[in-house]
Amino acid sequence: MNRSILLVGAIAAIAVAVFLLFPRAQGVSSVDAAIKASWTTADREWLARLIQDETQKACSHYRNAPPKAVADAILARERATIVYPADGNVLGDWKKGQVLAQSGYGGRFTDIPPRAENGGNCYACHQLDAAELSFGTLGPSLLAYGKDRKFAAADAKAVYERIYNPQATIACANMPRLGASKFLTVEQIKDLVAFVMSPESPVNQ
Amino acid sequence: MPARTTIVAFLLLALAFVAPVAAIDDTEKELDRYRQMLKADPWSNPGLLEADRGEALWKQVRGPKNASLEGCDLGKGPGKVEGAFAGLPRYFKDADRVLDLESRLVWCMETLQGFAKAEIVKRPYSKANQTGTDLEALATYVALKSNGAKFAPHLEHAKEKAALALGEGLFFRRQGPMDFACATCHGESGKRIRLQALPYLSKPEEARAVIGEWPAYRVSQGTVMTMQHRIADCYWQMRLPRVDYGSDVTIALTMYLVHQAKGGDITAPSIKR
Numbered sequence: 001m002n003r004s005i006l007l008v009g010a011i012a013a014i015a016v017a018v019f020l021l022f023p024r025a026q027g028v029s030s031v032d033a034a035i036k037a038s039w040t041t042a043d044r045e046w047l048a049r050l051i052q053d054e055t056q057k058a059c060s061h062y063r064n065a066p067p068k069a070v071a072d073a074i075l076a077r078e079r080a081t082i083v084y085p086a087d088g089n090v091l092g093d094w095k096k097g098q099v100l101a102q103s104g105y106g107g108r109f110t111d112i113p114p115r116a117e118n119g120g121n122c123y124a125c126h127q128l129d130a131a132e133l134s135f136g137t138l139g140p141s142l143l144a145y146g147k148d149r150k151f152a153a154a155d156a157k158a159v160y161e162r163i164y165n166p167q168a169t170i171a172c173a174n175m176p177r178l179g180a181s182k183f184l185t186v187e188q189i190k191d192l193v194a195f196v197m198s199p200e201s202p203v204n205q
Numbered sequence: 206m207p208a209r210t211t212i213v214a215f216l217l218l219a220l221a222f223v224a225p226v227a228a229i230d231d232t233e234k235e236l237d238r239y240r241q242m243l244k245a246d247p248w249s250n251p252g253l254l255e256a257d258r259g260e261a262l263w264k265q266v267r268g269p270k271n272a273s274l275e276g277c278d279l280g281k282g283p284g285k286v287e288g289a290f291a292g293l294p295r296y297f298k299d300a301d302r303v304l305d306l307e308s309r310l311v312w313c314m315e316t317l318q319g320f321a322k323a324e325i326v327k328r329p330y331s332k333a334n335q336t337g338t339d340l341e342a343l344a345t346y347v348a349l350k351s352n353g354a355k356f357a358p359h360l361e362h363a364k365e366k367a368a369l370a371l372g373e374g375l376f377f378r379r380q381g382p383m384d385f386a387c388a389t390c391h392g393e394s395g396k397r398i399r400l401q402a403l404p405y406l407s408k409p410e411e412a413r414a415v416i417g418e419w420p421a422y423r424v425s426q427g428t429v430m431t432m433q434h435r436i437a438d439c440y441w442q443m444r445l446p447r448v449d450y451g452s453d454v455t456i457a458l459t460m461y462l463v464h465q466a467k468g469g470d471i472t473a474p475s476i477k478r
Contacts, residue, residue, distance in 0.1 A: 034453040038449050038454035038455065039452075041446075041449065046445075049382065049444065049445055049446065056379045060377055060379045107382055124399055136396070174389050176385070183383075
C-alpha cells in the first residue's frame with residue numbers, strides 16, 4: 001500500500017519534472033500534430049518534406065541564432081555532407097552556370113513530373129551579372145565576386161562549399177543547402193562556381 | 206548635331222538599362238494603371254464585382270437544406286456581417302475550433318446549407334482570369350463589409366491562444382528541400398525576391414500595411430485571391446506538398462498574421478500585384 005503510494009508519487013513527480021523541463025517539447029508535438037492534420041492529400045514521399053532534420057529543428061528552435069555549442073555541432077554535421085568533385089576541380093562551365101543561375105525551376109508539386117533540370121535560382125536572392133536587373137536581395141550582391149578575390153582557387157573551393165551546403169560555413173544560414181539536399185548535382189554546382197568565379201564570366205566584368 | 210547624337214545615344218543606353226526590368230515587370234505598369242483608375246473611380250476595382258456576386262450568393266437559398274447563409278454566425282451573431290471579418294479568426298463553440306473567415310464559410314455552407322465539405326473545398330481557388338469561385342466571392346463580400354474597420358482579433362479562449370502560438374511556431378519553422386520558413390522571406394525589412402518586395406510580416410507596421418488588403422484582386426492573375434490561397438501559394442514556393450484548404454496550419458498562420466496586424470485598417474478587397 002505505502003509502496004504503491006510512493007510509486008504513484010514518484011511517477012507524478014517525474015511527470016511534473018518532465019513537463020517543466022521540456023515545455024518546448026510540448027509545443028513541438030502540437031506543431032507536428034497540426035501538420036499531420038493539415039496535409040491529408042499528399043503521399044508519403046512528399047510528406048517526408050515536412051519532417052525536420054536535426055539542423056532544421058535547431059535553427060527553428062533558436063530562430064537561426066543558435067548558441068555556440070549548437071552552432072558548432074551544426075557546422076561539423078553539415079560539413080560532413082559535402083561531396084567534392086572526384087578530380088578536385090570545382091570549376092565547370094560558366095555558360096551553363098549562367099543559365100542555371102537564372103532558372104527557378106524545380107521541386108514544386110507542379111514541377112512533377114520534371115520537365116527540365118532543377119535550377120539554382122541564384123537571382124532570386126543575389127545580384128550577379130550587372131546586366132540582369134531582376135535580382136533579389138535576400139542574400140548579398142555577388143557582383144565581381146571572383147574578381148574581388150583575384151580568382152583564387154581557395155575562394156572557388158569556398159564558393160563550391162557555400163552552394164553545396166552553406167551551413168558548413170554559417171550555422172543556420174538562410175541560403176538553401178542545394179547540394180546536400182540533392183537539389184543540384186555536383187556538375188551543376190561546378191558550373192555555378194565557374195559562373196561566380198571565372199574571369200570570363202559576366203559576373204566579373 | 207553631335208549634341209543630338211549624344212542625347213539619342215544616352216537615351217538608348219538608358220532604355221537598354223531599363224527595358225529588361227520593364228519587360229519582366231509589365232505587371233507593375235498594369236498596377237499603376239489600376240492605381241490611377243482607382244483614384245479617379247473607386248468603383249472600378251474588379252474585386253467589387255466578386256463582392257457583389259458574394260452578396261448574392263450569401264442571400265441565395267441553396268444546397269440540399271434549401272437555406273441561405275443569412276443564418277450564418279461569423280462571430281457577431283447569426284446574419285451579422287458588418288464588421289465580423291475584423292474579429293476573425295476566432296473560436297467558435299459550435300465547431301469547437303478556431304476558424305478564419307474562409308473555414309467559417311465552409312462550416313456554414315456545410316451545416317446550414319447541407320453541402321458536402323469535400324465538394325465545397327474541391328476547387329477553392331479560381332485560375333488566372335476566371336471569375337472567382339463561390340468561396341472567393343463570399344470571402345470578398347464578407348471582408349468588404351469590414352472595410353474601414355480595424356483588426357481586433359480575439360485572444361480569450363485557450364484554443365485561440367493555442368492557435369496563435371502554433372501560428373508563430375509555424376512561421377519560424379524551417380523545413381523542406383530549401384530549408385525555408387515563412388521568416389526566411391518575411392523576416393526582415395526592405396528585402397525582395399527577384400523584383401518582388403517582401404513585407405516583414407512579424408513587424409506590426411509592415412503587417413498592418415498589407416494583411417488587411419486580403420482578399421485582393423491580383424492584377425497579375427486577373428482574379429481575386431484570398432489569404433488561404435496566398436499562404437498555400439507560399440507553401441508551394443517552399444516546395445512543400447499541397448496544404449489543405451482551411452487547415453489548422455493555414456488558420457493558425459492567419460491568426461498569427463492578423464495578430465501582427467492588430468489595429469491595422471481593413472482595406473479589402475484591395476488591388477495587388
